[in-house]
Amino acid sequence: MIKSKLNIFIKVVLLFAVCTTTLCACSVENLFDYYLNENNVGSVYADNISAHFIDIGQGDSIFIELPNHECMLIDAGIANKGEYIENYIISTGYDTIDYLIATHPHADHIGSMDYIVSNMDIGSIYMPKVSTTTKTYERLLEAVQEKGMKIKSARAGMSIVDEEDLNVDILAPVEIDEGELNNCSIIIKITYESDSYLFIGDAEKEELSTVTADMSADVLKVGHHGSRTSTTEEFLEEVNPEYAVISCGIDNDYGHPHEEAVSLLNEFNVEYYRTDLQGTIKITSDGSRNYSVTTEK
Structure with a gap:
C-alpha cells in the first residue's frame, strides 16, 4: 500500500x-x-497511530492509520455517506483499506459499506457470522461478491495484526446472539507499545459480560452511540479509559448520548468528545501514552 x-x-x-x-x-x-x-502527513513519516472518528451523523465510521503504515476502516456509517468517507480517506493520503471491519449488520454501521467495497481497494473484510434480510445487508454482500472477495468471520481470539510492538485483536463476539444484532458486534482492541484503543461497535452489557480478554484501554469508542445499555459502571471500571469518543448525530431521534452514559463518563473523569458537537475527531499517539486530540469544530 x-x-x-x-x-x-x-x-x-x-x-x-x-x-x-x-x-x-x-x-x-x-x-x-x-x-x-x-x-500534516502524520504516520507516513512518524511511527504514530491515528484514529479518525468521522462525523457522518447518527452512525459509526472510524478510519485508523496504523504505525506499520497500513490502515483500517471500522464501519461505514449510514446510507449515502460512501463518497464522503472515501474522500476523507483519500485526503489523508491513502488509496487502499487494508482491513475493513463491519462490526454488525445494522444500517447505521454498514449503510455505505457497499460503496466503499465497490470503489476502493480492499485487503481483507471482517464481519460477524450473523445475517439479516435487509436490503442494506444484501447490497453489501453483492458488492463483496462482485469484487471477488471473501468475508472473514470475526470471532473472539482472532488476530488481525500481530507484530512485535503492534497488535490488533478481536475480543468479541464470543457467541452469536441472532436475536440482538448489537450483541454480535465485533470488539477490537489495538495495542501499540504502551498505547491502547478499544472499539466496541454497538455491544451492550450482555455481550460485554461475555468478553474474557483484557479490555483495558486508554481510548474508548463509546458503545451504541452513547446508549445507557452499553456504558455501565462495571464496564468503565474494567476499561478505565482516559479518553472516549461518542459518535452520534445532531438532535437524533434516540436521545443519544443518554444522560446516564454521560454522567458515568464524568464520574470516571473520562475526557470525552462527541461528533455531534465537535465534528470529526482525531486522536493520535506515539506509543508512549502521549496522546493528542484534534476536532473539526
Missing part, C-alpha cells in the same frame, strides 16, 4: 536536489520539516 503524499514528497525532494545550487540558504532537513508541518 503506497501513499500518494509520500510520492509527492519524493518529487519535492528531487526537485529541491536539482535546485540546491541556487537555494543554498535552505537545507533538505528544513524542507522535510516544512513539508511535514504544512501537510
Whole structure:
C-alpha cells in the first residue's frame, strides 16, 4: 500500500536536489520539516497511530492509520455517506483499506459499506457470522461478491495484526446472539507499545459480560452511540479509559448520548468528545501514552 503524499514528497525532494545550487540558504532537513508541518502527513513519516472518528451523523465510521503504515476502516456509517468517507480517506493520503471491519449488520454501521467495497481497494473484510434480510445487508454482500472477495468471520481470539510492538485483536463476539444484532458486534482492541484503543461497535452489557480478554484501554469508542445499555459502571471500571469518543448525530431521534452514559463518563473523569458537537475527531499517539486530540469544530 503506497501513499500518494509520500510520492509527492519524493518529487519535492528531487526537485529541491536539482535546485540546491541556487537555494543554498535552505537545507533538505528544513524542507522535510516544512513539508511535514504544512501537510500534516502524520504516520507516513512518524511511527504514530491515528484514529479518525468521522462525523457522518447518527452512525459509526472510524478510519485508523496504523504505525506499520497500513490502515483500517471500522464501519461505514449510514446510507449515502460512501463518497464522503472515501474522500476523507483519500485526503489523508491513502488509496487502499487494508482491513475493513463491519462490526454488525445494522444500517447505521454498514449503510455505505457497499460503496466503499465497490470503489476502493480492499485487503481483507471482517464481519460477524450473523445475517439479516435487509436490503442494506444484501447490497453489501453483492458488492463483496462482485469484487471477488471473501468475508472473514470475526470471532473472539482472532488476530488481525500481530507484530512485535503492534497488535490488533478481536475480543468479541464470543457467541452469536441472532436475536440482538448489537450483541454480535465485533470488539477490537489495538495495542501499540504502551498505547491502547478499544472499539466496541454497538455491544451492550450482555455481550460485554461475555468478553474474557483484557479490555483495558486508554481510548474508548463509546458503545451504541452513547446508549445507557452499553456504558455501565462495571464496564468503565474494567476499561478505565482516559479518553472516549461518542459518535452520534445532531438532535437524533434516540436521545443519544443518554444522560446516564454521560454522567458515568464524568464520574470516571473520562475526557470525552462527541461528533455531534465537535465534528470529526482525531486522536493520535506515539506509543508512549502521549496522546493528542484534534476536532473539526
